Amino acid sequence: MISPNLRIAFRFLTAKKRAMIMSLACTVLGVGLFIVTQATTSGFEEFFTRTILGINGAIRIEDRIQETMTSMAAAGSDDFYIANREGVKYIEGVEEPQRIADAVREFPNVRGVSAVVRGNVQLTSAFKTEDAQVLGINLEDHVRVSRLAEQIVAGELENFRSATGGALVGRVLADRLQLTVGDSVSVAARGQARRLKVSAIFETGYREVDKTNLYVLLPEARSLLRRPSGASFLQISLHDPARAPLDARRMEEILKHGAKPWQEREKTWLDVFRALRISTGITVSVFTLIASLAMFNTLAMIVLEKTKDIAILRSMGYERRDITRIFLWQAGIVLAIGSVLGALFGWIVTWLVERVPLRITGIFKADHFLVVRDGDHYLAAIATAVVMVMVASLIPARRAARLEPGDIVRGTAQ
Amino acid sequence: MPSPFSLLPSPASGIALRCTGLHRYLGVGEGRVHVLKGVSFEARRGEVVAIVGPSGCGKSTLLYLLGLLDQPDDGQIEINGAVMSNSDDAARTAARGAHIGFVFQFHFLMLEFSALENVMMPMRKLGRLAPDAMKARAHALLESVGLGAKTHRLGTQLSGGEQQRVAVARALANEPAILLADEPTGNLDAKNSALVFDLLTRLAKEQGQAVVLVTHNPEIAQRCDFTRAMRDGVFV
Numbered sequence: 001m002i003s004p005n006l007r008i009a010f011r012f013l014t015a016k017k018r019a020m021i022m023s024l025a026c027t028v029l030g031v032g033l034f035i036v037t038q039a040t041t042s043g044f045e046e047f048f049t050r051t052i053l054g055i056n057g058a059i060r061i062e063d064r065i066q067e068t069m070t071s072m073a074a075a076g077s078d079d080f081y082i083a084n085r086e087g088v089k090y091i092e093g094v095e096e097p098q099r100i101a102d103a104v105r106e107f108p109n110v111r112g113v114s115a116v117v118r119g120n121v122q123l124t125s126a127f128k129t130e131d132a133q134v135l136g137i138n139l140e141d142h143v144r145v146s147r148l149a150e151q152i153v154a155g156e157l158e159n160f161r162s163a164t165g166g167a168l169v170g171r172v173l174a175d176r177l178q179l180t181v182g183d184s185v186s187v188a189a190r191g192q193a194r195r196l197k198v199s200a201i202f203e204t205g206y207r208e209v210d211k212t213n214l215y216v217l218l219p220e221a222r223s224l225l226r227r228p229s230g231a232s233f234l235q236i237s238l239h240d241p242a243r244a245p246l247d248a249r250r251m252e253e254i255l256k257h258g259a260k261p262w263q264e265r266e267k268t269w270l271d272v273f274r275a276l277r278i279s280t281g282i283t284v285s286v287f288t289l290i291a292s293l294a295m296f297n298t299l300a301m302i303v304l305e306k307t308k309d310i311a312i313l314r315s316m317g318y319e320r321r322d323i324t325r326i327f328l329w330q331a332g333i334v335l336a337i338g339s340v341l342g343a344l345f346g347w348i349v350t351w352l353v354e355r356v357p358l359r360i361t362g363i364f365k366a367d368h369f370l371v372v373r374d375g376d377h378y379l380a381a382i383a384t385a386v387v388m389v390m391v392a393s394l395i396p397a398r399r400a401a402r403l404e405p406g407d408i409v410r411g412t413a414q
Numbered sequence: 415m416p417s418p419f420s421l422l423p424s425p426a427s428g429i430a431l432r433c434t435g436l437h438r439y440l441g442v443g444e445g446r447v448h449v450l451k452g453v454s455f456e457a458r459r460g461e462v463v464a465i466v467g468p469s470g471c472g473k474s475t476l477l478y479l480l481g482l483l484d485q486p487d488d489g490q491i492e493i494n495g496a497v498m499s500n501s502d503d504a505a506r507t508a509a510r511g512a513h514i515g516f517v518f519q520f521h522f523l524m525l526e527f528s529a530l531e532n533v534m535m536p537m538r539k540l541g542r543l544a545p546d547a548m549k550a551r552a553h554a555l556l557e558s559v560g561l562g563a564k565t566h567r568l569g570t571q572l573s574g575g576e577q578q579r580v581a582v583a584r585a586l587a588n589e590p591a592i593l594l595a596d597e598p599t600g601n602l603d604a605k606n607s608a609l610v611f612d613l614l615t616r617l618a619k620e621q622g623q624a625v626v627l628v629t630h631n632p633e634i635a636q637r638c639d640f641t642r643a644m645r646d647g648v649f650v
Binding site: 407 | 479
C-alpha cells in the first residue's frame with residue numbers, strides 16, 4: 001500500500017507543476033552535466049594512462065640500491081651515483097637484468113618484463129641529422145610490456161624481428177629525417193657509426209617519445225653503445241596496473257632496486273587531470289545548487305499555500321514527522337525522477353560528445369572527444385543531487401512541521 | 415441499507431469531554447489578551463452542545479483547546495477520561511486522530527483530492543481498517559451525507575454546501591467520540607446550513623457522539639440539546 005504521506009506529497013507537488021518542473025529541470029541538468037564532465041575528463045585521463053602504460057609499462061626498475069654508510073664507486077664507466085639518502089645509494093642501471101627479471105616474474109600481478117638498454121645517439125639521413133634515444137629491446141619481451149605492436153603505423157614488425165640491422169623509428173623523428181620504411185639511416189654513438197634500415201615506423205601519440213625514440217634489437221644496442229652486459233632499466237607490465245605502487249614497493253624491498261610505478265612517474269599529469277575533474281565537477285554542481293534552491297523555493301511556496309491543509313492533516317492525527325515526511329517526499333519524488341532523467345540525459349550527451357571530432361596531439365593522440373562511462377560517475381552525480389536537494393528541502397519541511405494547527409485555523413500562523 | 419456506523423462504547427459517566435479552569439492568553443507584550451478566564455465545560459455522548467457568544471469572546475479558542483489543537487496556559491482537559499492538557503504533542507496528535515473529529519467554517523477540504531480521498535485521509539493515518547474497508551466506509555459516509563454520486567469529484571468541483579458535507583463525513587471517518595464544529599454553517603446559505611446541521615446532529619446521535627459546535631446562528635443554537643453562552647472569556 002502506498003504511504004499516505006507519499007500520496008499527499010505527490011498531489012501537493014503536481015499542484016505546483018511549473019515550480020516542480022523548474023526544480024526537476026535543474027536536477028536533470030545538474031545530474032546530467034555532472035556525468036558528462038566526469039565522463040570526458042576521465043576519458044582523457046584514461047586514454048593518457050593507456051598511452052603511457054603502452055609506452056613505458058606500469059613499473060620501471062632503473063637503479064640498484066646499495067645500503068652503505070660509506071661512499072663506494074659504482075662499477076662500469078656509465079654508472080654514477082644519482083642519490084644518497086640516509087646511507088642508501090642508488091646506482092643507475094640494472095647489473096644483472098636476467099636474475100632480476102626472473103625474480104620479478106615471480107610476482108603474481110606481473111604480466112611481462114623487458115630488459116632495455118638505452119643510450120643517446122645521432123641519426124643522420126640523406127636530409128639532416130637529429131639527436132635521438134636508442135632503446136635496445138628483446139622484441140618478444142617488449143611487446144608484452146608495451147603496445148609497440150599496435151603502434152606501428154608503417155612497415156611490419158616482422159621485418160624488424162627477422163632482419164639484422166633493422167630499426168623502429170618514431171613517426172615524428174622519421175618525418176624530421178624524411179625517412180620511410182626501407183630507408184637507410186646512419187646511427188652514431190660513442191665515436192662509432194653504423195647504418196640501420198628502417199623496418200617500421202611507430203607512433204605512440206606521445207610527441208616527445210615519437211620525436212626521440214628509436215628501437216633496435218638488444219644485441220645491436222649493446223654493440224652500438226658498447227655495453228656488453230646489464231640493462232638501463234627493466235620495463236614491467238602488470239595485470240592490474242592500479243596496484244603498481246604496492247608491487248613497486250615490494251619489488252624495492254625484495255630486489256633492492258629502485259622501482260617506480262607509473263602513478264609516481266606521471267604524477268604531474270595525473271594531478272592535472274584530477275584537478276580538472278574536480279574543478280569541472282564543482283562547476284557543474286552549480287546546476288545542482290540551483291536545483292536545490294529551486295526545490296527550496298518550490299517547497300517554501302507549497303508550505304505557504306498549504307498551511308490550511310497542514311492544519312487539516314494535523315487535526316486528523318497526522319504527526320509533525322508526517323508533515324516533514326510529506327515535504328521530504330516531494331523532494332524525493334523530484335530527485336528520483338530528476339536522477340533517472342538526468343542519468344539518461346548524461347548518457348545521451350556523453351554519447352553525442354564522443355562523436356565530436358577533436359584533434360589532439362601532445363601527450364596522446366586522439367581525433368575525437370574521449371569519454372569513459374563509469375557507474376561511479378552516475379552514483380556521484382546522483383549522490384551530490386540527493387545531498388544538496390535534501391538539505392535544501394529540510395528547511396521548509398521542518399518549518400511546515402513546526403506550524404501549530406491552532407494558529408493556522410485561528411489565522412495567526414507565521 | 416445497514417448503518418455504516420458502529421456504536422461507540424459509552425463510559426458509565428457518558429462524559430466524552432471535560433475541561434476545568436481553562437485559561438488562555440493570546441498575543442505578546444502589550445497586545446497580550448486574557449482570552450479564556452477559567453472556563454469549565456463538559457460534553458456527554460449523544461448530546462449536541464452549542465457555544466454561542468459575540469465575536470472575540472473566546473468561543474473558537476475554547477474549541478481549539480478542547481480539540482487539542484492548542485494548549486491552555488492553565489487548567490485541565492480530559493478526553494474520554496484521560497487528562498490530555500499536559501501531554502506532549504505526539505500524544506495530543508494521536509488523541510486527535512483517534513477520538514476527535516473537526517468541522518471547520520471554511521470547509522478546509524484538501525482540494526487536490528477527491529471527496530472519497532478526503533474522507534479516507536484520517537482512516538489512512540489511523541490505519542485501523544484494511545484499504546478495502548476504508549474505501550467502503552468512506553463510500554458509506556459520503557452516501558449518508560447525500561454525496562454518493564460525487565465521491566470521485568475533486569474538492570474544487572464541489573459547491574460550498576457539498577464541501578462542508580464532505581467535511582462532516584471526514585470528521586466522522588474514524589468514529590470519533592467527540593465532534594467539534596467551528597461555525598460549520600457560517601459560510602453556507604440557509605438551505606445548506608439546515609442540511610449540514612441536520613446531518614451533524616443525526617449522525618452524531620446515531621453514533622452516540624458528543625457534538626460541540628460554535629455558532630453565531632441563533633436558529634442553529636436553539637435546535638441543539640444545550641446552549642452555553644460566553645462573554646469576555648467566561649460562560650455566562
